[in-house]
Every structure is written in C-alpha cells, then in structure tokens.
Amino acid sequence: MRRFIQYTKLCCLALLVTVAVSHKAAAQDDEITFQDFYDELQQYGTWLDDPEYGSVWVPDADQDFKPYATNGHWVMTEYGNTWVSDYDWGWAPFHYGRWRFDDYYGWEWIPGYEWGPAWVDWRSGDGYYGWAPLGPDVSLDAAFGNDYSIPEDYWVFAPQAYINSPVIYNYYVPRPRIVNIFRRTNIINNFYTRNSRRYIAGPRAFDIERVTRNRVQVYNINNLNRPGRLSIRNNDLNVYRPQVRRVDYARPGRVVNASAYRNANPNFRIGDRNRGASVNYQNAARLANIARSNDAANRNVVRINSNRNDNRPYNNNRDNRPNQPSFPNQGNRPNWPDRQSDQNGNNSWQRRQQNQNGQQLSDQQRKEAEERRQQFEQRRQQQQTGDQQRQQRDWQRQQVEQRSQQQQGTPQQQGNDQQQQQREQQRRDFEQRRQRGQQQTEQQRQQADQQREQQRQQFEQRRQQQQADQQRQQGDQLRQQQEQRRQQQDQQQAQMRQQAEQQRQAQADQQRQQQDQQRQQQDQQRQQREQAEQQRRQQQDQQRQQQDQQRQQREQAEQQRRQQQDQQRQQQEQQRQQRDQQRQQQTEQQRQQRETQSEQQRQRPQRGDRRP
Known part of the structure; x- marks a missing residue:
C-alpha cells in the first residue's frame, strides 16, 4: 500500500512538472x-x-x-x-x-x-x-x-x-x-x-x-x-x-x-x-x-x-x-505585485471607446462621400463652362463663315442668309440665356445644399462634441476612480516601502553600530597592545638605564679602586722614596759621620803627635 501511495505521488509530481514546463514553453513561444x-x-x-x-x-x-x-x-x-x-x-x-x-x-x-x-x-x-x-x-x-x-x-x-x-x-x-x-x-x-x-x-x-x-x-x-x-x-x-x-x-x-x-x-x-x-x-x-x-x-x-x-x-x-x-x-x-482591480472595470469603457471609434469612422466616411459629391459637382460645372465656351467658339466660327459667304453670294441670297443668321443668332441667345438660368438655378441649389450640409455638419459636430464630452466625463470619472484606487494602493505601497526602508536602515544602522563597536574593540585592543609595547619598551629602557647606572657604578668603583691603587702606589712610592731618602740621608749621615769620625780619628793622632 505504501508503494502504491508513493507511486501515485510521483505520478502527480511528474504531471505537475510536465504542465509547468509546457506552460512555460508556451509562454516563450508567443509571437507578436x-x-x-x-x-x-x-x-x-x-x-x-x-x-x-x-x-x-x-x-x-x-x-x-x-x-x-x-x-x-x-x-x-x-x-x-x-x-x-x-x-x-x-x-x-x-x-x-x-x-x-x-x-x-x-x-x-x-x-x-x-x-x-x-x-x-x-x-x-x-x-x-x-x-x-x-x-x-x-x-x-x-x-x-x-x-x-x-x-x-x-x-x-x-x-x-x-x-x-x-x-x-x-x-x-x-x-x-x-x-x-x-x-x-x-x-x-x-x-x-x-x-x-x-x-x-x-x-x-x-x-x-x-x-x-x-x-x-x-x-x-x-x-x-x-x-x-x-x-x-x-x-x-x-x-x-x-x-x-x-x-x-x-x-x-x-x-x-x-x-x-x-x-x-x-x-x-x-x-x-x-x-x-x-x-x-x-x-x-x-x-x-x-x-x-x-x-x-x-x-x-x-x-x-x-x-x-x-x-x-x-x-x-x-x-x-x-x-x-x-x-x-x-x-x-x-x-x-499586479493590481487586478485596475483592470476589472475597463471592459464597458473599452466597448464605449470602440463604439465611438466606429461612429467616428462612419462620420468620416460620410464626410468623404460629401467631399466626393462636391468634387463631382465642381467637375460638372467645369464641363458646362467648357461646353459654353465651345459653343461660343462655334458661333464665332459660323459668323466668320457667314461673312465670307455674304461677300461671295448675290444680294438676294445675302438677305436670306442674313435673316437665317439672325434667327440662328436669336436661337443661340435664347439657348445661352436658358443655360445661364439653369446654371444660376443649379448654383443656388448647390449653395442651399452646401448650407444644409454645413448646418448638418455643425449639428453633427455639436452632437459628437456632446457625446465626446459625455464620454470624456465618464472617462474622467473612471480615471478618477482608478486614480483614487491607485493612490490608495500607492499609499499602502509607500508605507510598505517606508517600513522596508526603515527596516533596511535599522539593519544598516545596527550593522554600522556593530562595525563601529568592532572597530572600537579593535582600537582598544590596538591601544592596549601599544600600551603594553610602550610599557615593555619603558621597562627595557629602565633596565638599560639601571644596567647603565650599574655599569657606571662599577666603572666608578673600578675607577675609585684604580685611583686608590694609584694613591696606594703613589703613597708606597712616596714611602719608598721617603725610605730611600731616609736611607740615603742615613747613609749620607753615616758616611758623613764616618767621614767625620775618620776625620776626627785622623785629627786625633796629629794632636797626639803634637803632644810631647
């Protein structure tokens, strides 16, 4: 039974991993x-x-x-x-x-x-x-x-x-x-x-x-x-x-x-x-x-x-x-993390935006059709003007031909031709007046159509402006609501950021304090080592001074001993010299005494000889 449960768990885990990998691969395979x-x-x-x-x-x-x-x-x-x-x-x-x-x-x-x-x-x-x-x-x-x-x-x-x-x-x-x-x-x-x-x-x-x-x-x-x-x-x-x-x-x-x-x-x-x-x-x-x-x-x-x-x-x-x-x-x-609340209420607004875009597109098509109609009317007027100019050129050409025929024909024929030309001229004048009247009527009708179209466009623009204002107001209200929600979320996020920043600063301050304490401890240990080293150097200096003093004392004692010895030698030498002097003096005195005695002895016989 335990093996079956373990096998089931492994199968479920493998299935989850497969689904996750396939989902991730599908996301990576998206194309735009x-x-x-x-x-x-x-x-x-x-x-x-x-x-x-x-x-x-x-x-x-x-x-x-x-x-x-x-x-x-x-x-x-x-x-x-x-x-x-x-x-x-x-x-x-x-x-x-x-x-x-x-x-x-x-x-x-x-x-x-x-x-x-x-x-x-x-x-x-x-x-x-x-x-x-x-x-x-x-x-x-x-x-x-x-x-x-x-x-x-x-x-x-x-x-x-x-x-x-x-x-x-x-x-x-x-x-x-x-x-x-x-x-x-x-x-x-x-x-x-x-x-x-x-x-x-x-x-x-x-x-x-x-x-x-x-x-x-x-x-x-x-x-x-x-x-x-x-x-x-x-x-x-x-x-x-x-x-x-x-x-x-x-x-x-x-x-x-x-x-x-x-x-x-x-x-x-x-x-x-x-x-x-x-x-x-x-x-x-x-x-x-x-x-x-x-x-x-x-x-x-x-x-x-x-x-x-x-x-x-x-x-x-x-x-x-x-x-x-x-x-x-x-x-x-x-x-x-994602803020889903900002996205849930936008579907209706998007549909209104699509409707507005569709209506704007139809209005644009209507305007384009009206522009094409006006262009057609302008071309038709230009064509009528061209026809009139062509008729006038034909009439002038006919007059030139009639004058040439009049110069060549008989007087009776010339009279008949003149009457016919007058009737033709009257007919042409009537046709021109009729065409001018039709043109004026057509121009008046076009002007009236243009005025009506302008009024309709103005009315349509006012209606579109009103709709745009309403949609803009609705969009502004929706944006205000979204902005309020976003501001609330921003405030919460700002508080969270402040808390996180405060925690980070607190941790950084603690770390700095710990580092400062460690530096202080290291400085104290360094000062203690320096003090110990200074004391050791002072002791060594004192020992050297004591040794120098002892050496000086020994040298002084040795010098005193040598001086004493020298004094003793000098005293001994003085004593020896004194003894030598005394000995010399004694010897000299003895010699002098002996000489004196010998002199005395020599003198005594002489005295005896003098005595008879």
Whole structure:
C-alpha cells in the first residue's frame, strides 16, 4: 500500500512538472509583430514617421523623463541587471529596440526584434555605478568594445550601495556632477550568453555584494502570456517577452509626419538638451492632442491608417491581453505585485471607446462621400463652362463663315442668309440665356445644399462634441476612480516601502553600530597592545638605564679602586722614596759621620803627635 501511495505521488509530481514546463514553453513561444507595438503603445504616446528611422514612438511622460531612470529600478536576474519599469507600457520600450534623443521631439523609441534585460551601457568607479541607453546605431560588438561615444547627458549615476534599491531614483547624482564622475569611471564589459545570444549584464552579483556587504537577491524570469508592467512575486520576476516576427503590413493607426510637424511648429520644440536631455511637457501634450484630433486642419501632418488590419493573417493573443487604461502611469512608484482591480472595470469603457471609434469612422466616411459629391459637382460645372465656351467658339466660327459667304453670294441670297443668321443668332441667345438660368438655378441649389450640409455638419459636430464630452466625463470619472484606487494602493505601497526602508536602515544602522563597536574593540585592543609595547619598551629602557647606572657604578668603583691603587702606589712610592731618602740621608749621615769620625780619628793622632 505504501508503494502504491508513493507511486501515485510521483505520478502527480511528474504531471505537475510536465504542465509547468509546457506552460512555460508556451509562454516563450508567443509571437507578436510590430503591429502589436503600434496598437499597445498608441494610447500611451505618439507615433512619428521619422525620415531616418521610420516609425518611432514619443511617450506621454512627464518633464523629467529619461529612459532607464524614471519610474523604475534595477533587480538582479539570471540575465544580469534587469530594468523593472513602473509604467504599464514598460514591457516593450525598455526591453526591445533602442532609445535616442532628438533635438526637437526629445526621447524617441525605435522598435526592435530582440528582447533584453536592458539595452544600456554600464560604467563603474569612484564608488558609483552608471548606465546610459544604447543608441539605434550601436551594435553589441561596439558596446563590448567601447568603439562608440554616448553623450554625457544620457548617463545616470548612483552610489554602488543603492544599485538594487527600489527607490534608487532618490540617490541619483545631480546633473552638474555627472561630468566629473564620468571621467573617474571605467566601462563594464560583463555580458551573459544564452542560446548563442549575448546580453549586457552590468555589474556582477558578487561585485555588488562586496560593496553592499549584503546578499543580492537573484530573481528567476517567469514568462507571461499578455502585455503589462513587470512584477515581482516571491523569487520570480514576471515578464512578458514574446518573440517578434517580421511582417510587411504593420503600421500605426495614427502617425505624425515628423518633418511636416516640425516645419509647421518651429517654436514648439519638445526636446531640451540644455537641461540635460529633458522634455517640454506642454509641447509634448500639444503634439499628443494634435495626433489624436480629428480636425481636418491637421490632415497635412497626421495620417490615419484606418484599414491597417485588412491584410493581417491573424491577431496574436489579443483576447488574452488585459484592458489598459488610456492614460500613462505617472509618479515615482516602485514595482509591486499586479493590481487586478485596475483592470476589472475597463471592459464597458473599452466597448464605449470602440463604439465611438466606429461612429467616428462612419462620420468620416460620410464626410468623404460629401467631399466626393462636391468634387463631382465642381467637375460638372467645369464641363458646362467648357461646353459654353465651345459653343461660343462655334458661333464665332459660323459668323466668320457667314461673312465670307455674304461677300461671295448675290444680294438676294445675302438677305436670306442674313435673316437665317439672325434667327440662328436669336436661337443661340435664347439657348445661352436658358443655360445661364439653369446654371444660376443649379448654383443656388448647390449653395442651399452646401448650407444644409454645413448646418448638418455643425449639428453633427455639436452632437459628437456632446457625446465626446459625455464620454470624456465618464472617462474622467473612471480615471478618477482608478486614480483614487491607485493612490490608495500607492499609499499602502509607500508605507510598505517606508517600513522596508526603515527596516533596511535599522539593519544598516545596527550593522554600522556593530562595525563601529568592532572597530572600537579593535582600537582598544590596538591601544592596549601599544600600551603594553610602550610599557615593555619603558621597562627595557629602565633596565638599560639601571644596567647603565650599574655599569657606571662599577666603572666608578673600578675607577675609585684604580685611583686608590694609584694613591696606594703613589703613597708606597712616596714611602719608598721617603725610605730611600731616609736611607740615603742615613747613609749620607753615616758616611758623613764616618767621614767625620775618620776625620776626627785622623785629627786625633796629629794632636797626639803634637803632644810631647
């Protein structure tokens, strides 16, 4: 029985693994085309027809927008440093294609076919990490070889300790300091290879751990089957990254002629390179309003491709994609789990939007039919005018012929011919008056029709304006409700971020305190060792001094002993000399005495001889 239960468990586990693998493989096998980029991003920006790069996209972003800097942060995945954008449209422009800064339109995105964690270049040095978007003309070989130049205002720098912080935008280096930091950094040539494809990885996990002294969380890539913002759940980073198939029929629904708009609006520049590659939000909003307007005055710069889907063989995964709101995500919000509440109430709004688009299309067709009718009436009037001119030329030719015949004929024939010519002339005059009357009547009828059509168009425009105002109000109410829910969620997320940041700061403070305590203990131990060493040196010095004193004392004693010995020798020598002197004196005295005695003795006989 136990074997049967174990066998059943193993079968269930194998079935679950098979289902999971098949689901993941299916997600990886999803395909889209550029048409999906055009349709999904239409509501979040403006498509331009650039003479050099084709269809490029300008986002409806705020004034300080910069790719891979605004509303997002870095996380570490198996592919390296991956950009997690807080924009609902961030799944496409930050992982496919390239970005460039146009002096007039500002930041433009050029679609691409290959997915990547982030198409940026990396630098490191002086305690900072820096990154900048790769341009459309930069290949991976050039990026790895550093055989190109990225403008300095493309770069963003942040302290290395905060590279994986969800609020890294709070630590960006101010723009005036970027130039100095850039000169003190070096290029990072780390890359990740998978399935014969290379990806720019940026700083490695162990390099970040060595700087932050914390373990770096490495997330697994989990493939989704519908577009949307990237989200983190547990150890997975949920990403929509389908393969992009090349087709010839893809084109945006509305596209602005970049050259024509620039020439018609030279004073409404969007890009501002003097402020660090920033954009003028008001001019960008003006471009978006003109691109989405149905005003006939803008048809010379806005092209509407209403039949762009007629040649499409199929629509890839369109039914499985969430309903996106019609306004971009604003504010600096970090990435958190999906918010399904923002997507549940958009179906009715999307149906109303589709009805409005269908009604606008029928109105446009009606206007086109009216324009064709007016063109036909103009051609018919031109044809009538041409007929009249031809009749007048024929009449003049006939008059010339009649005059020539009159000159050649008899007087009677000339009279009959003149009467006939007069009757013919009267008939022609009557026919001309009748035609002029018909033309005037037709012109009056056309003017009346034009007035009625103008009144009808004005009434239709007022009705459409009222409907648009109602729909706009409904959309505003829906957006306000969604914005309120989003603000509430943002507040909750902000509280969670603050708590997480406080915990992180508390942990960092504890670690700093522990490190400070360890440093203090090490300093105390070092001071104790230095004191012990100083005491040992002092003792050695004292011992040396004592030894020197003893040596000096011994030398003094020896010197005193030698002095005493010398004194003794001197005394002995003096004594010896004294003895010698005494001996000499004694000897001399004895000699003198002997001499005296001998002299005396000699003198005594003489005296005796003198005595008789």
